Amino acid sequence: MLVKSNVSSLEVNDSEISGQSSVNDTDLFHRLKWTFVEGLIYLLFAMVKSVVDIQLLAGDKLDLGFVRLARVPESLEMKMVHQDTFSVVLPTEHSLSEHEFNHIGQLKEENFILFSQDYSSIYYDKIMSICEDKGFSPRITHKSVHALTIFKLVEAGLGVAIVPTSLKQGYDLMVKFIELDKIKQKTELYAVWKKGNKNAALGKVLGLIKINGDINRY
Template structure:
C-alpha cells in the first residue's frame, strides 16, 4: 500500500527519534504504542527506507533516520515560525525578531537595540533568550533565533559575524584586598591568587582571552571556580574565594562588597559581536541588522 506522508507522521517520527523509545514516545504523544508503531511503519513505507533499527534492548536511528531527524526538526521549527509570523502580520504587526544574548550584552547593547526598534519599527515584536555562545550559534543555524550576541572569533560558513561593541577588561577584587587603583602596577601582582572565571564551555573566547592576559604577565592562572553567571562570580570574590577578570561593563547593576580595577593598558579587549544566518527568511531581520550596524 502506498501511504502519503502527513504532518502527524513527522511529529510521531520526531518523538521516537528524540527518545529512542517507543513506549515513552507514545506516552508523550498520548497514543497507544501499537498505534505509534503503525504510524512509523507507514512513514517508512512511504519513504521506502528503514528509519529505525529495533530489537528487544534498544532503538537506534539508521543513517537515513539521522538525516530525516535533522530535516524534520528544521521543517517543524520553520512551520511554527511561519505560523507565528503570519499571526503577527495578520494582527497588523511586521513580525517577530528572536534575539539571543550573553548577559553582558544586557548592559547596553540589547537595551539600545530594543529602544531603537520601538522608536523606528514599533510594529516589530521581540523575544529575548539568554544563552551561551554555543547554544546561540546552534539556535541560529537551526533558525530558532534570528540574532545572537556572542563573543566568538569565527563562525561557520553561511553565518554573518559583525562586532558591535568593544570593552576593556576589569579586575574584580574583594573590597578589603590590599591592591587598590592607586598601588596597582600590573597583573604580575596576582601570580599567587586563585581565579574565578566564566566557564570555557560558556564562552571559549573569553576564557582564552583571560588566560592570555595572565600569560602576558608571566604565569598561568590557577582557576579555582568557574560559573556562567556574573552574580555568582562576584559572590565568590566577595567571600574571598578568588579574584576575577570581567568585561568592564559587566560591573554595572551589582551591589556587592567587591571593587574593580580597569585594565586599560593591556592589549586584550572584550569584543561583543552579532551573528545571524545569511539565508534567514524572517522579513524583519534586515531592519534589526541595519539598526545595529548603523548605530
C-alpha cells in the same frame, strides 16, 4: 543571548530569549537593557550572558545572536558590534587599590575565579594570556558561566576575577573593578545571523546596529 522575532515586528519575551542556562535566569535579565524607538526594540550591549546555541540559528529556530566566538559555521554571518576592555574584580576590602595597581602580576598569588571555557574558549584563552604575559599561570579555583556567581564568589573573598568591563553595570555587590586599559587583550562581541534570512524585523534590528563598534542613533 538570542533574539527571536516575528515577520513584521521585533518581539522579545522569556520564551524567546535563550542561552546556555534557563531562559528565566535572573542573571541574564539583570543585565538586559531595552529602549523602545518607534515601536522597535533598541538593543544595548551590556546584555550578553553566554554562548548561544549556534544550531538554533543555523536551523532557523532563532534569528539573531550575540556571541563571544572566533568562528561560526559558513551558513552564518558574523560581524563585530562592540569591543570591550577587561577589568579585574576584587573584594571591596582588598588591600590593592586602583591607585596602587600597575599590572595583573601583582595578583599572581591570588585564587582566580573565571568564566568557564563553555562560555567562550577564545575568551578564556585571552584571560589566560593576560596572566601569562606577566609570567604566571593563574591558580583557578572556581569557574562559572554566570557573572553574578563569579561576583558573589569574589565578594565572599574566595578569589579574584577578570571579566569584560561592561559587566560591572547593574550589580550592587561589595566588589570593586580595576580596568585593564593598558593591555593589548580586548574582548569582542559579535552579532550572528543566518545568511539569507528574510525576516523583516531582523533587517530592521541590523539597521539599528552599527557594525563597527557602536549603535546607530536615529
